[in-house]
Structures are given as structure tokens and as C-alpha cells.
Amino acid sequence: MTSTDAWFKSSCHIDTSLWGVTSERLDNLEVLKEDIKADVAVIGAGFCGLSTALHLSERGFDVAIVDAHEPGWGASGRNGGQIIPGLKIMPNEILARYGSERGEQIIKTAGDAPSVVYDIIDKYKIECDLRKTGWIQLSKGPKGAETINSHLTQWGGRNVDVKELDREKISTLVGTDGYYKGLLDNRGGNLHPLKYARGLAKACLSNGARIFKNSPALSVEHTNNNWMVKTVEGSVKAKTVVVCTNGYTGNMLPNLSQSIVPVLTGVIATDPLPKELHEKILPNRQGIADTQRLLSWFGIDAKNRLIFGSRTNSQLESIDKSNFTFGLRRLHEILPQVKDIEIKHLWTGRVALTLDHVPHIHKLADGLYSGLGFNGRGVAMATTFGKILAKHCNGEIEENEFLPITPIKKVPLNQFRGSGITIALTWKRMMDTLQP
Ligand SMILES: Cc1cc2nc3c(=O)[nH]c(=O)nc-3n(C[C@H](O)[C@H](O)[C@H](O)COP(=O)(O)OP(=O)(O)OC[C@H]3O[C@@H](n4cnc5c(N)ncnc54)[C@H](O)[C@@H]3O)c2cc1C
Numbered sequence: 001m002t003s004t005d006a007w008f009k010s011s012c013h014i015d016t017s018l019w020g021v022t023s024e025r026l027d028n029l030e031v032l033k034e035d036i037k038a039d040v041a042v043i044g045a046g047f048c049g050l051s052t053a054l055h056l057s058e059r060g061f062d063v064a065i066v067d068a069h070e071p072g073w074g075a076s077g078r079n080g081g082q083i084i085p086g087l088k089i090m091p092n093e094i095l096a097r098y099g100s101e102r103g104e105q106i107i108k109t110a111g112d113a114p115s116v117v118y119d120i121i122d123k124y125k126i127e128c129d130l131r132k133t134g135w136i137q138l139s140k141g142p143k144g145a146e147t148i149n150s151h152l153t154q155w156g157g158r159n160v161d162v163k164e165l166d167r168e169k170i171s172t173l174v175g176t177d178g179y180y181k182g183l184l185d186n187r188g189g190n191l192h193p194l195k196y197a198r199g200l201a202k203a204c205l206s207n208g209a210r211i212f213k214n215s216p217a218l219s220v221e222h223t224n225n226n227w228m229v230k231t232v233e234g235s236v237k238a239k240t241v242v243v244c245t246n247g248y249t250g251n252m253l254p255n256l257s258q259s260i261v262p263v264l265t266g267v268i269a270t271d272p273l274p275k276e277l278h279e280k281i282l283p284n285r286q287g288i289a290d291t292q293r294l295l296s297w298f299g300i301d302a303k304n305r306l307i308f309g310s311r312t313n314s315q316l317e318s319i320d321k322s323n324f325t326f327g328l329r330r331l332h333e334i335l336p337q338v339k340d341i342e343i344k345h346l347w348t349g350r351v352a353l354t355l356d357h358v359p360h361i362h363k364l365a366d367g368l369y370s371g372l373g374f375n376g377r378g379v380a381m382a383t384t385f386g387k388i389l390a391k392h393c394n395g396e397i398e399e400n401e402f403l404p405i406t407p408i409k410k411v412p413l414n415q416f417r418g419s420g421i422t423i424a425l426t427w428k429r430m431m432d433t434l435q436p
Helices: 003-009 047-058 091-098 100-111 113-123 142-156 167-174 193-206 321-334 378-393 414-434
Strands: 035-043 063-066 135-139 162-165 181-185 210-212 217-223 226-231 235-243 261-272 287-290 297-300 305-311 343-353 360-365 368-372
Touching: 035 047, 035 226, 047 063, 047 113, 047 193, 047 368, 047 378, 063 235, 091 100, 091 142, 100 113, 100 378, 113 193, 113 378, 135 142, 135 167, 142 162, 142 181, 162 167, 167 181, 193 210, 193 378, 235 378, 261 321, 305 321, 321 343, 360 378, 368 378
Parallel strands: 035 063, 035 235, 063 210, 135 287, 235 368
Antiparallel strands: 135 181, 162 181, 217 226, 226 235, 261 305, 261 343, 287 297, 297 305, 360 368
16 A cells, blocks of 8 residues: 555445535645645645644735645534634633733634634635624533633633623523533634635635645655655655644654644534424524533534534444434433434544643644644634744744644654553543542
8 A cells, every 4th residue: 555545434424414415616726746836835725724824925925735635624624613702721820821921822813813813804705604693602511510600700801801601591592401500601602613614615716726635645754854745656855844733643753743632523514494493492603512522513504404513322433323422412411402403414523632731832843833632622722823833933923922832742652542542531521420
């Protein structure tokens, strides 16, 4: 098997996922088959790589993006499309970790992350079913309500438009009695993620960037003051390289893949819901995520289909129904009224977790950067990271402007990731039952 075959063996759900069948392909991309030069080479065409390229091309840089598959093929084209403000950790913890000066800037940038998405969509007229209807987070019990309370007090205390939801309001806004307490954060929203990724790619092309599909980077080497990104059939010579491969990071660079834990998430999409259901479930069309350790999330697309995500039964990227029984059970517990609605699409995607719950910016050497570890919050955050990475590449990042550059740290025992993830998921499931 050639190395190209190995890449394509990895299962692609883009074509059969709901997002794949409801979004137009980018037909005009080519495979990199020659040796080219650029100012910056970007590896990975998800939100992070595309946003990096977009912000660099806006500054006049000549950018070449290579993707092993196609723009949006990774998590960016498979996710729930929820535009979530902030990092996983709360403002007070950000201040405690990073100090008040840097901490305040991180809080501002993370809190404003949805507007970076909204501004790009507006500027480049990206049609991606954007809805600025807010983001809802729900807890099943008192333990999860601690997270809700922290969000309400810490973001609310900063004049953010965030509202508390009791059982009655949850029932009206969401159409379920399965939750205990919640919040509505009006900074958030939702969109069609693959339309957004492909729209970002078109915006990059319109600014003169080049995008190569089916062109996996096999190595990155420094020679004669330049970086050389070698793909299967060509290469890019550039002063700067940015690696944006997140949960799909391979072994091209030492230890990078070991700095995150890629966890598989399964997504279920139904047939369009009948009127009597879609008028009662999320009538205002927000996206929902819960606070369970084994998190579930859901939303409704532009044609009233329900999209529901949670862990898969195994860490195998199988789209056989047997890999989704946990998710289906959860879905029917939370929304029993959809039990008879046919399931039309099943797909999976990798979420990249970090041990400190924040994404990481690495400077692997002069002119070699990476950004990864979005912890399931990459629609707004990976887009924002692209803006920040472009500033790093251009040397215009201010002191303390955002998260610091950190050295790569291997997650302990990461070589046992398969069995380790299974043990961790079992523990989380038990704790969700004992302390919801
Ligand atoms: C099922 C699911 C649901 C999610 N829901 C949400 C949500 O609702 N809201 C939210 O904010 N976040 C969500 N996330 C997280 C979000 O999707 C990610 O954080 C975000 O898409 C990461 O973007 P990225 O560009 O860093 O990586 P990706 O989109 O994963 O892109 C990485 C790219 O790198 C390419 N690549 C890998 N190796 C190479 C190589 N050697 N050479 C060339 N190319 C390479 C891959 O082909 C891929 O296209 C979800 C994730 C999943 C999986």
C-alpha cells in the first residue's frame, strides 16, 4: 500500500453525512503535483488552517494550503455547527492561570470569538445557514448546575447577555423535561459547518491563496533558510509553515499528535421533523450542549432535521448503527417524542482534547507554528486561532495578547490512548449517573 492509499483508507463521511449531502462541493481544486513556492504553507484545511490562510492572504501573503483530503473533511465539516463563546474554562480560572493582564485579554478574545465568525461570514457573504439565536447549555443535576452557575455569574458579571433557564423555560425553549437548569448565552449561534468551511475556502481562493486537495503533507524539513513541506507528488517551499491538523494530526512532526487526545464523537441526523414536533423542539433554533461528562449536544438544521451528537460505542470510525446505540438511547431519553422519526444519516468525527482544557499554540521552531486542541469548541475558537496564528506569522502579535506559546507536552500514557480512552469514558459514564 502506498502512503497515499493509507491516507484514503481512513474513512470519509463527508459525502454521506447530512452536511455533505446538503452542501455544494468545491470542484475546482487540484492535487499538488509540482514543486511550488509560497510565503506561508498551511497544512490542514479546517476552520483553523483556512482562517489562518484567510487572515494572511488579507495581509498580502502568498499562501498555499495543502489538505490530505479536502477543505472541511476533518472535524470542521462534521461538527454540530454551534458557535460557542468562551473557552471551556471560566473567566476566574483564566485569571488565576494567566494573571490579570494576559487573563483579561484572553477572556475578551475568547468571549468575542463568535463575532470573528460573524464578521467573516458577513464580509465574504458566506451562505451557511447562520443563525445568531444564542447558545444553550443545560445540566441534568446539581453537579452540572455548578458549571451553569459559574457561567451565569462570571460572564453575567461582565455584562454579557446571558440568561438563567429553569425547568419551565427549558421545557418551552427546548421541548424537553430531561434537564434541571440551564443558560442561554446570546453571543452564540449556529451554522451549517461544511458550508462555512467551503465558504472559507472560497474566500481564501478569492484572495489569491492556493488550496490543494488530496495532498497529504508527509514531512516538514528546514533547508537553506526555508521550510520544505513534501507531499506525495509535490512540495511547497515557504519561509513559514502553520500546522492545523487538530484531531487528525499524524506523525509528521515529533510528539505533536501525542499532545492531544483525539476522541470520537458520533452524530445522528433524522428526517425532517413534522410540524407539530419542530415547532415545539427548539422553536428559536438555538444549539444545545449539556454539562454531562459524556456530553450530548443537539440542534435543528434549516430543513427541520434534528442533529444529535454524543460518544460512539467504540473508538472505531465505523458508521454502522451498532456504533451509535449509546447516542440513540440518549437521544430518545432526552427527546422521547422523536422515537418514531427515521434516522437518515450517521457519521463520526474526532474531537481533540487537551489536559488543561484550552487549545495550544506551539512554535516548533522559527517559522514553524501549530494551533490545535479545541476541546469540541472549534467553530468560533479555531476560526479565532487562525486570526491569532496569522498575527504570529506576521510578527504583529502583542505582548500578552492571547494564550501564550507553550512547549509541546506529551499527554502521559498517550501510547495507550485506545484503552485509556475507553477506561476514561466508562468512568465518566459512571460519574454522570452518580453526580449528574
Ligand atoms: C462530531 C463533532 C461535533 C463538534 N461540534 C462542535 C460544535 O458544535 N461547536 C464547536 O465549536 N465545535 C465543535 N466541534 C469541534 C470542531 O469541529 C473542531 O474544534 C474544529 O473543526 C477544528 O478545526 P481544525 O481546523 O483545527 O481541524 P479539522 O477541521 O479537523 O481539520 C484538520 C485537517 O487537517 C487535515 N490533515 C491532517 N493531517 C494532514 C497532513 N499530514 N497533511 C495535510 N492535511 C492534513 C485533515 O484532512 C483535515 O481536513 C465538534 C467536533 C466534532 C468531531
